[in-house]
Amino acid sequence: MALIEFERVFKHYPGSPTAAVNDLNLHIEAGEFLTLLGPSGSGKTTTLMLLAGFEAPSSGSIRLDGASIESLPAHQRNMGVVFQSYSLFPHMTVAENVAFPLSVRKVPATTIAEKVSAALAKVHLENFTHRKPNQLSGGQQQRVALARALVFEPRLVLMDEPLSALDKKLREEMQLEIRRLHRELGVTMVFVTHDQSEAMTLSDRVAVFNQGRIEQLASPQQLYNAPANPFVANFLGDNNMLNCTLAQGIAASEAATPTGVRTGSGQALQARICSGQAMAESSAVKLCVRPEFLQVAPEGAALATPNRLNATLLDLIHQGDHWRLVARLDSVGSNASEAVPQWFAKISPGALPAGLVVGQNLCLGFRPEDAWVF
Numbered sequence: 310m311a312l313i314e315f316e317r318v319f320k321h322y323p324g325s326p327t328a329a330v331n332d333l334n335l336h337i338e339a340g341e342f343l344t345l346l347g348p349s350g351s352g353k354t355t356t357l358m359l360l361a362g363f364e365a366p367s368s369g370s371i372r373l374d375g376a377s378i379e380s381l382p383a384h385q386r387n388m389g390v391v392f393q394s395y396s397l398f399p400h401m402t403v404a405e406n407v408a409f410p411l412s413v414r415k416v417p418a419t420t421i422a423e424k425v426s427a428a429l430a431k432v433h434l435e436n437f438t439h440r441k442p443n444q445l446s447g448g449q450q451q452r453v454a455l456a457r458a459l460v461f462e463p464r465l466v467l468m469d470e471p472l473s474a475l476d477k478k479l480r481e482e483m484q485l486e487i488r489r490l491h492r493e494l495g496v497t498m499v500f501v502t503h504d505q506s507e508a509m510t511l512s513d514r515v516a517v518f519n520q521g522r523i524e525q526l527a528s529p530q531q532l533y534n535a536p537a538n539p540f541v542a543n544f545l546g547d548n549n550m551l552n553c554t555l556a557q558g559i560a561a562s563e564a565a566t567p568t569g570v571r572t573g574s575g576q577a578l579q580a581r582i583c584s585g586q587a588m589a590e591s592s593a594v595k596l597c598v599r600p601e602f603l604q605v606a607p608e609g610a611a612l613a614t615p616n617r618l619n620a621t622l623l624d625l626i627h628q629g630d631h632w633r634l635v636a637r638l639d640s641v642g643s644n645a646s647e648a649v650p651q652w653f654a655k656i657s658p659g660a661l662p663a664g665l666v667v668g669q670n671l672c673l674g675f676r677p678e679d680a681w682v683f
Contacts, residue, residue, distance in 0.1 A: 310375055311336035312464070312497055313360065318369030320355055320521075329355040331521030333369070337499065339464075342491050344500045344508040347518030347544070353501045354469055356518070360499065361467050362386050384413075386465075389458030393470040395450050397442040403429070403453050404438040410461045428460040431490060448479045452486070459494070468500045472507065484510045505545050509533070517541050535583065539683050542597050549603070549652040551596045551641060553578065553682070558590040567677040570596055572641040578616045579677035594682045602679035603654040605634060606672045607662055614674035620652065622669045631655045636671055 313336070320330035330352045337343050345353035358364040359371060362383030371379050378386060389410075397406050404425050411421045429435045432452040442450055451471060458466050468487075472480045488511055491498050502508055508515045509529040516526045517540075525537040529545075536542035539550065556569030559582055567579050580596050588594070606612050608619065620636035627633075634654040641650065652673060665671075 312339040312374065313337035313499075314370070314372040314375075315356075315359075316370045316372070318356075318359065318371060319367045320352075320359060320364065321367045328367075328521050330359065330366070333521070333523065335516065335523065335526070337497065339497055340495050341513045342488075342498045342500065342511055344502060344512040344515045345518060346502060346505065346508040346515050348503060351518035352521040353503075353516075353518045355521075357467050357469055357499060357501050360465075361388055361390050387461075387463050388465040388467055389461070389463040391451075391454045391458045391466065391468040391471045393473055395442075395454040395471075397450060397453060397457075399442050402439050402441060403434060403445070406442070406453055407457045407460050410457060414461065416461075424460050425456075428456040431459065431493075432456045432486070446479075447475050448483060451475065451483055455487070455490070459490070459496070463496065465497045465499065468498065470501055470503070472502075473504075480507075481510075487511060509545075515545075517544060519544075536597075536681070537583070539595050539597065542681065542683070547600045547653060547655075549598045549600060549650075551638070551650055553594050553596045555588055555590055555592045555594055555682075558592075559588050568682065570594060570682055574640050574642060576618075576641065578618075578680075580616075580680035580682045581678060583681045583683055596680055596682050598652075598675050598680045600633075600653045600655040601631075602675050603652070603656075604660075604674040605654055605656055605662060605665075606674070607665070608670035608672055610662070610672065612672055612674035614676050616675050616677065616680065618652075618673045620671045620673050622665060622667055622671050623651065624667060625665060631657055632661050634665075634671075636673060638673075639670075 315333045315335040318330055318333040319328050321328050345356055347353045355364060359366055362381060366379055370377055407425045407428055408421050411424060432455055434452050472483050475483060484507060500511060512529055514526060515529055515532055517524045519540055525532060525541045532541060532545050542548045553570040553572055556571050559568055568582050570578050570580055604612055604614055619639040621639060622636050624635040625632060634656060636652050638650045638652060
Protein backbone atom coordinates (compact mmCIF):
# COMPACT_ATOMS: atom_id res chain seq x y z
CA MET A 310 0.00 0.00 0.00
CA ALA A 311 1.26 3.47 -0.89
CA LEU A 312 1.84 5.97 1.92
CA ILE A 313 -0.41 8.60 0.27
CA GLU A 314 -3.25 7.94 -2.18
CA PHE A 315 -5.27 10.51 -4.12
CA GLU A 316 -8.33 8.90 -5.69
CA ARG A 317 -10.56 10.84 -8.12
CA VAL A 318 -9.80 14.14 -6.38
CA PHE A 319 -11.36 17.35 -7.70
CA LYS A 320 -10.91 20.90 -6.44
CA HIS A 321 -13.22 23.64 -7.70
CA TYR A 322 -12.91 27.29 -6.66
CA PRO A 323 -16.02 29.52 -6.76
CA GLY A 324 -16.21 31.58 -9.94
CA SER A 325 -13.65 29.51 -11.84
CA PRO A 326 -14.95 27.76 -14.99
CA THR A 327 -12.38 24.96 -14.68
CA ALA A 328 -11.22 22.68 -11.87
CA ALA A 329 -7.90 23.57 -10.23
CA VAL A 330 -7.39 19.84 -9.68
CA ASN A 331 -9.23 17.65 -12.17
CA ASP A 332 -9.79 13.95 -11.43
CA LEU A 333 -6.42 13.42 -9.77
CA ASN A 334 -5.23 9.88 -9.11
CA LEU A 335 -1.79 9.69 -7.51
CA HIS A 336 0.09 7.28 -5.24
CA ILE A 337 3.11 8.43 -3.23
CA GLU A 338 5.41 5.73 -1.89
CA ALA A 339 7.04 5.89 1.55
CA GLY A 340 10.57 7.29 1.39
CA GLU A 341 10.40 8.61 -2.16
CA PHE A 342 11.12 12.13 -3.42
CA LEU A 343 8.21 13.14 -5.63
CA THR A 344 8.21 16.45 -7.49
CA LEU A 345 5.05 18.11 -8.80
CA LEU A 346 6.21 20.00 -11.89
CA GLY A 347 4.24 22.30 -14.14
CA PRO A 348 3.53 25.86 -15.26
CA SER A 349 1.72 28.43 -13.11
CA GLY A 350 -1.92 27.50 -12.62
CA SER A 351 -1.43 23.83 -13.50
CA GLY A 352 -2.70 22.53 -10.14
CA LYS A 353 0.55 21.46 -8.49
CA THR A 354 0.42 23.85 -5.50
CA THR A 355 -3.28 23.18 -4.98
CA THR A 356 -2.47 19.47 -4.84
CA LEU A 357 0.17 20.14 -2.17
CA MET A 358 -2.27 22.29 -0.17
CA LEU A 359 -4.88 19.51 -0.34
CA LEU A 360 -2.33 17.05 1.00
CA ALA A 361 -1.19 19.42 3.76
CA GLY A 362 -4.78 20.08 4.86
CA PHE A 363 -4.83 23.80 4.04
CA GLU A 364 -7.45 23.16 1.34
CA ALA A 365 -10.32 20.66 1.27
CA PRO A 366 -11.14 18.66 -1.87
CA SER A 367 -14.46 19.31 -3.60
CA SER A 368 -14.77 15.55 -4.07
CA GLY A 369 -12.63 12.44 -4.02
CA SER A 370 -10.52 10.73 -1.41
CA ILE A 371 -7.06 11.41 0.06
CA ARG A 372 -5.67 8.58 2.19
CA LEU A 373 -2.67 8.25 4.51
CA ASP A 374 -1.74 4.63 5.23
CA GLY A 375 -5.14 3.65 3.85
CA ALA A 376 -7.09 5.95 6.19
CA SER A 377 -9.04 8.92 4.83
CA ILE A 378 -7.63 12.32 5.89
CA GLU A 379 -9.86 14.79 3.99
CA SER A 380 -11.52 15.95 7.24
CA LEU A 381 -8.34 15.78 9.36
CA PRO A 382 -7.01 19.25 10.34
CA ALA A 383 -3.57 20.23 9.06
CA HIS A 384 -1.96 20.17 12.52
CA GLN A 385 -3.00 16.55 13.04
CA ARG A 386 -1.48 15.19 9.81
CA ASN A 387 2.12 15.06 11.07
CA MET A 388 3.51 16.72 7.93
CA GLY A 389 6.29 19.28 7.83
CA VAL A 390 5.74 22.16 5.40
CA VAL A 391 8.31 24.52 3.88
CA PHE A 392 6.72 27.54 2.23
CA GLN A 393 8.01 29.68 -0.63
CA SER A 394 8.26 32.70 1.70
CA TYR A 395 9.95 30.68 4.52
CA SER A 396 7.34 32.08 7.02
CA LEU A 397 9.87 32.48 9.83
CA PHE A 398 8.84 34.47 12.89
CA PRO A 399 10.92 37.69 12.76
CA HIS A 400 10.86 38.27 16.54
CA MET A 401 12.18 34.77 17.31
CA THR A 402 15.74 33.49 17.18
CA VAL A 403 16.75 30.64 14.89
CA ALA A 404 16.48 28.18 17.78
CA GLU A 405 13.05 29.50 18.80
CA ASN A 406 11.77 29.25 15.21
CA VAL A 407 12.91 25.65 14.92
CA ALA A 408 11.52 24.83 18.37
CA PHE A 409 8.05 26.20 17.59
CA PRO A 410 6.48 22.96 16.23
CA LEU A 411 7.69 21.12 19.32
CA SER A 412 6.44 23.83 21.70
CA VAL A 413 2.89 23.70 20.34
CA ARG A 414 3.02 19.91 20.76
CA LYS A 415 3.89 20.38 24.48
CA VAL A 416 7.21 18.55 24.15
CA PRO A 417 9.36 18.81 27.36
CA ALA A 418 11.94 21.60 27.30
CA THR A 419 14.94 19.28 27.64
CA THR A 420 13.75 17.21 24.69
CA ILE A 421 13.12 20.38 22.66
CA ALA A 422 16.69 21.55 23.21
CA GLU A 423 18.09 18.19 22.07
CA LYS A 424 15.88 18.01 18.96
CA VAL A 425 16.54 21.63 17.95
CA SER A 426 20.28 21.09 18.27
CA ALA A 427 20.09 17.94 16.15
CA ALA A 428 17.88 19.59 13.49
CA LEU A 429 20.20 22.60 13.14
CA ALA A 430 23.21 20.31 12.88
CA LYS A 431 21.55 18.51 9.97
CA VAL A 432 21.36 21.77 8.02
CA HIS A 433 24.78 23.04 9.24
CA LEU A 434 23.39 25.96 11.28
CA GLU A 435 24.39 24.87 14.78
CA ASN A 436 26.38 28.11 15.27
CA PHE A 437 23.46 30.41 14.37
CA THR A 438 21.03 29.59 17.18
CA HIS A 439 20.80 33.11 18.66
CA ARG A 440 20.46 35.06 15.41
CA LYS A 441 17.19 36.54 14.17
CA PRO A 442 15.93 35.84 10.62
CA ASN A 443 16.91 39.33 9.42
CA GLN A 444 20.52 38.54 10.35
CA LEU A 445 20.61 35.58 7.96
CA SER A 446 21.12 35.24 4.21
CA GLY A 447 18.34 33.87 2.02
CA GLY A 448 19.97 30.45 1.94
CA GLN A 449 20.38 30.38 5.72
CA GLN A 450 16.72 31.35 6.20
CA GLN A 451 15.76 28.50 3.90
CA ARG A 452 17.83 26.08 5.99
CA VAL A 453 16.05 27.28 9.15
CA ALA A 454 12.67 26.66 7.51
CA LEU A 455 13.84 23.18 6.50
CA ALA A 456 15.10 22.42 10.03
CA ARG A 457 11.74 23.55 11.46
CA ALA A 458 9.91 21.19 9.08
CA LEU A 459 12.15 18.27 10.11
CA VAL A 460 12.48 18.86 13.85
CA PHE A 461 9.36 16.95 14.92
CA GLU A 462 10.33 13.97 12.72
CA PRO A 463 7.33 14.05 10.35
CA ARG A 464 6.59 11.18 8.00
CA LEU A 465 6.13 13.62 5.13
CA VAL A 466 7.85 16.91 4.25
CA LEU A 467 6.01 19.14 1.78
CA MET A 468 7.85 21.98 0.01
CA ASP A 469 6.18 24.65 -2.12
CA GLU A 470 8.68 26.40 -4.45
CA PRO A 471 11.11 26.72 -1.51
CA LEU A 472 14.13 27.81 -3.58
CA SER A 473 12.50 30.26 -5.98
CA ALA A 474 13.76 33.38 -4.18
CA LEU A 475 17.41 32.30 -4.21
CA ASP A 476 20.02 33.18 -6.83
CA LYS A 477 21.19 30.47 -9.22
CA LYS A 478 24.35 29.42 -7.37
CA LEU A 479 22.67 29.31 -3.96
CA ARG A 480 19.68 27.52 -5.44
CA GLU A 481 21.91 24.77 -6.81
CA GLU A 482 23.69 24.46 -3.44
CA MET A 483 20.34 24.07 -1.65
CA GLN A 484 19.21 21.45 -4.15
CA LEU A 485 22.22 19.32 -3.21
CA GLU A 486 21.53 19.97 0.49
CA ILE A 487 17.94 18.77 0.14
CA ARG A 488 19.13 15.68 -1.78
CA ARG A 489 21.56 14.91 1.04
CA LEU A 490 18.91 15.26 3.73
CA HIS A 491 16.47 13.07 1.85
CA ARG A 492 19.05 10.31 1.48
CA GLU A 493 20.24 10.52 5.07
CA LEU A 494 16.82 10.74 6.73
CA GLY A 495 14.73 8.60 4.38
CA VAL A 496 11.72 10.88 4.93
CA THR A 497 9.09 11.10 2.19
CA MET A 498 9.32 14.45 0.39
CA VAL A 499 6.82 16.11 -1.97
CA PHE A 500 8.26 19.13 -3.75
CA VAL A 501 6.50 21.69 -5.95
CA THR A 502 8.41 23.59 -8.63
CA HIS A 503 8.07 25.02 -12.14
CA ASP A 504 11.82 24.60 -12.67
CA GLN A 505 12.59 21.54 -14.80
CA SER A 506 16.27 21.45 -13.82
CA GLU A 507 15.30 21.39 -10.15
CA ALA A 508 12.90 18.50 -10.78
CA MET A 509 15.57 16.54 -12.66
CA THR A 510 18.14 17.10 -9.89
CA LEU A 511 16.01 16.17 -6.88
CA SER A 512 13.41 13.61 -7.80
CA ASP A 513 12.88 9.88 -7.75
CA ARG A 514 9.70 10.53 -9.74
CA VAL A 515 8.18 13.62 -11.34
CA ALA A 516 4.48 14.29 -11.92
CA VAL A 517 4.10 16.75 -14.82
CA PHE A 518 0.93 18.81 -14.29
CA ASN A 519 -1.12 20.65 -16.88
CA GLN A 520 -4.60 22.15 -16.40
CA GLY A 521 -5.23 20.28 -13.18
CA ARG A 522 -4.20 16.86 -14.53
CA ILE A 523 -1.05 14.77 -14.53
CA GLU A 524 0.24 14.44 -18.09
CA GLN A 525 2.92 11.91 -17.13
CA LEU A 526 4.32 10.43 -13.92
CA ALA A 527 7.76 8.81 -14.24
CA SER A 528 11.42 9.07 -13.33
CA PRO A 529 13.32 12.12 -14.66
CA GLN A 530 15.16 9.86 -17.09
CA GLN A 531 11.94 8.36 -18.46
CA LEU A 532 10.31 11.77 -18.84
CA TYR A 533 13.28 13.13 -20.75
CA ASN A 534 13.96 10.12 -22.95
CA ALA A 535 10.38 8.93 -23.52
CA PRO A 536 7.88 11.79 -23.02
CA ALA A 537 4.26 10.77 -23.28
CA ASN A 538 3.14 13.73 -25.41
CA PRO A 539 4.33 17.06 -26.89
CA PHE A 540 3.48 18.98 -23.70
CA VAL A 541 5.85 16.85 -21.60
CA ALA A 542 8.51 16.90 -24.33
CA ASN A 543 8.36 20.70 -24.48
CA PHE A 544 8.14 21.32 -20.74
CA LEU A 545 11.01 19.06 -19.74
CA GLY A 546 14.11 20.17 -21.63
CA ASP A 547 14.60 21.91 -24.96
CA ASN A 548 12.87 20.40 -27.95
CA ASN A 549 12.52 20.98 -31.70
CA MET A 550 9.18 20.22 -33.36
CA LEU A 551 7.98 19.79 -36.93
CA ASN A 552 4.48 19.12 -38.29
CA CYS A 553 4.42 15.91 -40.37
CA THR A 554 2.08 13.16 -41.56
CA LEU A 555 2.44 9.40 -41.24
CA ALA A 556 3.73 7.68 -44.39
CA GLN A 557 1.83 4.52 -43.45
CA GLY A 558 -0.64 3.41 -40.82
CA ILE A 559 0.64 1.88 -37.57
CA ALA A 560 -0.80 -0.49 -34.98
CA ALA A 561 -0.75 0.21 -31.26
CA SER A 562 1.78 -2.60 -30.82
CA GLU A 563 4.26 -0.72 -33.00
CA ALA A 564 4.79 2.08 -30.49
CA ALA A 565 8.46 3.01 -29.92
CA THR A 566 9.52 1.40 -33.22
CA PRO A 567 10.84 3.56 -36.08
CA THR A 568 8.26 4.54 -38.67
CA GLY A 569 8.12 6.74 -41.74
CA VAL A 570 6.75 10.29 -41.75
CA ARG A 571 6.66 13.06 -44.36
CA THR A 572 7.12 16.79 -43.98
CA GLY A 573 4.64 19.20 -45.53
CA SER A 574 6.84 19.38 -48.62
CA GLY A 575 6.88 15.59 -48.95
CA GLN A 576 10.37 14.85 -47.59
CA ALA A 577 10.62 11.39 -46.01
CA LEU A 578 11.97 11.01 -42.45
CA GLN A 579 12.17 8.21 -39.87
CA ALA A 580 11.28 8.52 -36.16
CA ARG A 581 9.96 6.56 -33.18
CA ILE A 582 6.23 6.46 -32.48
CA CYS A 583 5.44 7.38 -28.87
CA SER A 584 1.64 7.57 -28.79
CA GLY A 585 0.98 3.89 -28.04
CA GLN A 586 -2.17 4.17 -30.18
CA ALA A 587 -3.06 2.91 -33.62
CA MET A 588 -2.96 5.68 -36.26
CA ALA A 589 -4.04 5.73 -39.89
CA GLU A 590 -1.88 6.66 -42.86
CA SER A 591 -1.62 10.43 -43.42
CA SER A 592 -2.50 11.16 -39.76
CA ALA A 593 -1.16 14.52 -38.63
CA VAL A 594 1.73 14.09 -36.17
CA LYS A 595 4.48 16.14 -34.57
CA LEU A 596 8.10 15.08 -34.95
CA CYS A 597 10.29 16.05 -31.99
CA VAL A 598 14.10 16.10 -31.66
CA ARG A 599 16.20 17.25 -28.71
CA PRO A 600 18.84 19.89 -29.67
CA GLU A 601 21.70 17.73 -28.37
CA PHE A 602 20.75 14.92 -30.78
CA LEU A 603 21.22 17.05 -33.88
CA GLN A 604 24.33 16.75 -36.03
CA VAL A 605 25.42 19.75 -38.09
CA ALA A 606 27.42 19.96 -41.31
CA PRO A 607 27.83 22.55 -44.06
CA GLU A 608 25.50 22.00 -47.01
CA GLY A 609 26.83 19.22 -49.25
CA ALA A 610 29.02 17.66 -46.55
CA ALA A 611 28.46 14.03 -45.55
CA LEU A 612 26.33 13.19 -42.48
CA ALA A 613 26.05 9.59 -41.26
CA THR A 614 22.31 9.86 -40.51
CA PRO A 615 19.29 8.81 -42.59
CA ASN A 616 17.38 11.95 -41.57
CA ARG A 617 18.64 15.22 -43.06
CA LEU A 618 17.02 18.64 -43.19
CA ASN A 619 18.36 21.64 -45.09
CA ALA A 620 18.58 24.82 -43.04
CA THR A 621 20.06 28.30 -42.87
CA LEU A 622 22.21 29.34 -39.91
CA LEU A 623 20.62 32.32 -38.12
CA ASP A 624 22.85 32.57 -35.04
CA LEU A 625 25.80 30.91 -33.34
CA ILE A 626 26.08 31.40 -29.56
CA HIS A 627 28.92 30.23 -27.32
CA GLN A 628 27.60 28.94 -23.99
CA GLY A 629 30.73 27.59 -22.35
CA ASP A 630 30.45 23.82 -22.58
CA HIS A 631 28.60 23.91 -25.92
CA TRP A 632 27.66 26.05 -28.92
CA ARG A 633 23.98 26.85 -29.45
CA LEU A 634 23.04 27.06 -33.12
CA VAL A 635 19.82 28.69 -34.29
CA ALA A 636 18.74 27.58 -37.77
CA ARG A 637 15.73 28.14 -40.04
CA LEU A 638 14.50 25.00 -41.76
CA ASP A 639 14.17 25.23 -45.55
CA SER A 640 11.37 23.74 -47.70
CA VAL A 641 9.49 21.73 -45.05
CA GLY A 642 6.03 23.34 -45.29
CA SER A 643 3.21 22.46 -47.64
CA ASN A 644 2.50 26.11 -48.56
CA ALA A 645 4.13 29.52 -48.42
CA SER A 646 1.84 30.77 -45.62
CA GLU A 647 2.97 28.10 -43.14
CA ALA A 648 5.33 29.42 -40.45
CA VAL A 649 8.94 28.45 -41.10
CA PRO A 650 10.28 26.47 -38.10
CA GLN A 651 13.39 27.57 -36.27
CA TRP A 652 15.40 24.74 -34.73
CA PHE A 653 18.12 24.79 -32.10
CA ALA A 654 21.19 22.55 -31.89
CA LYS A 655 23.60 22.00 -29.01
CA ILE A 656 27.04 21.15 -30.35
CA SER A 657 30.15 20.44 -28.26
CA PRO A 658 33.15 22.62 -29.16
CA GLY A 659 35.03 19.65 -30.61
CA ALA A 660 32.15 18.68 -32.90
CA LEU A 661 31.47 22.15 -34.32
CA PRO A 662 32.33 22.36 -38.05
CA ALA A 663 35.06 24.88 -38.71
CA GLY A 664 34.29 28.19 -40.38
CA LEU A 665 30.52 28.38 -39.82
CA VAL A 666 29.08 31.88 -40.41
CA VAL A 667 25.60 33.32 -39.99
CA GLY A 668 23.61 33.04 -43.22
CA GLN A 669 25.38 29.86 -44.30
CA ASN A 670 23.42 26.88 -45.65
CA LEU A 671 23.55 23.85 -43.36
CA CYS A 672 22.41 20.25 -43.12
CA LEU A 673 20.85 19.11 -39.82
CA GLY A 674 20.91 15.36 -39.28
CA PHE A 675 19.48 13.03 -36.65
CA ARG A 676 19.05 9.30 -36.12
CA PRO A 677 15.54 7.73 -36.15
CA GLU A 678 16.00 6.48 -32.58
CA ASP A 679 16.70 10.05 -31.43
CA ALA A 680 13.40 11.47 -32.72
CA TRP A 681 9.83 10.92 -31.55
CA VAL A 682 6.51 11.20 -33.30
CA PHE A 683 3.34 12.09 -31.36
